[in-house]
């Protein structure tokens with residue numbers, strides 16, 4: 001019998017599981033240092049490093065869109081899986097910075113991959129977007145709806161940041177980039193689920209905090225989607241109550257990790273690698289401390305990329321794989337927290 005628990009996919013031992021077939025990434029070539037930011041706004045390398053751990057980030061050049069970064073990351077992942085784009089059954093793109101207001105980035109990415117007539121789903125769950133996308137992809141694969149799913153996190157923040165004193169609290173934190181995974185089923189011939197692949201994904205949200213990290217306009221909720229007044233009042237600028245976001249992030253991510261472990265009767269000792277969403281190195285370190293994990297069991301790369309929201313986990317996962325930090329049989333834990341608030345976790349037996 002499937003053991004149904006609200007909030008994650010039923011753990012049916014006879015059901016096939018999802019595995020990560022490959023990873024890919026793409027970040028823009030242009031490196032932007034903290035010192036460069038200090039030229040255009042009242043900030044300093046010291047403040048940024050101390051508060052966030054960020055040393056540099058990547059920003060796109062003119063004409064480079066999130067779908068371009070996503071397509072490049074996807075091509076790398078497809079190549080590593082030995083697959084062609086036409087082998088995909090479905091495409092999911094997580095982004096908070098879509099190329100355009102509509103249609104979603106998915107269809108632009110699909111077009112750039114040169115494929116037609118597969119469903120393209122856009123996921124709008126900010127820093128938790130990759131985990132939300134993984135939850136959907138995992139469910140589709142488990143039930144047999146799709147065999148090969150491309151899941152991409154792609155963001156271009158730099159064009160929306162306000163690179164001046166008013167925007168300095170967010171402008172120094174965010175970076176551009178994309179990460180991709182190709183997902184597929186592990187066939188289950190024996191009647192028992194293999195002890196590999198995505199064990200479960202756990203996603204949460206609490207909209208009472210929606211305005212604590214948001215971009216208020218353009219807004220269809222207002223009489224005019226975008227007006228001079230919106231711009232003059234700074235409503236197009238990312239607005240964040242940083243301390244409150246920080247406080248919730250360091251509580252919700254460990255909670256979500258414990259939740260996932262409890263479902264599988266696993267303990268913190270079983271985690272071989274934790275990849276936290278790269279929001280702020282201080283947040284990741286607080287999560288690590290709260291879980292009592294040693295440095296070699298937590299992966300961080302925010303120093304080089306800043307916060308790339310939905311792209312941060314797949315970029316980090318790709319680098320983790322490339323650096324040989326994951327071995328077969330390792331228990332990988334992902335966790336994220338961000339705007340919405342949204343948060344979650346996933347356990348993957350590598």
Ligand code: UT7
Nearest residue numbers: 042043044047051127168169172242243245246279280338
């Ligand atoms: O994925 C989720 C996305 N976001 C996050 O996870 C962010 C969570 N929050 C944080 O990471 C931190 O709250 C920040 C890094 C954003 C800020 O660190 P903080 O220690 O909470 O600083 P603060 O917001 O309390 O600001 C301290 C001071 C303020 O000046 P006053 O009022 O004390 O005079 C700010 O105006 O730092 C000032 N400040 C800056 N100074 C230099 C804010 N931004 C900057 C800046 N450079 N870029």
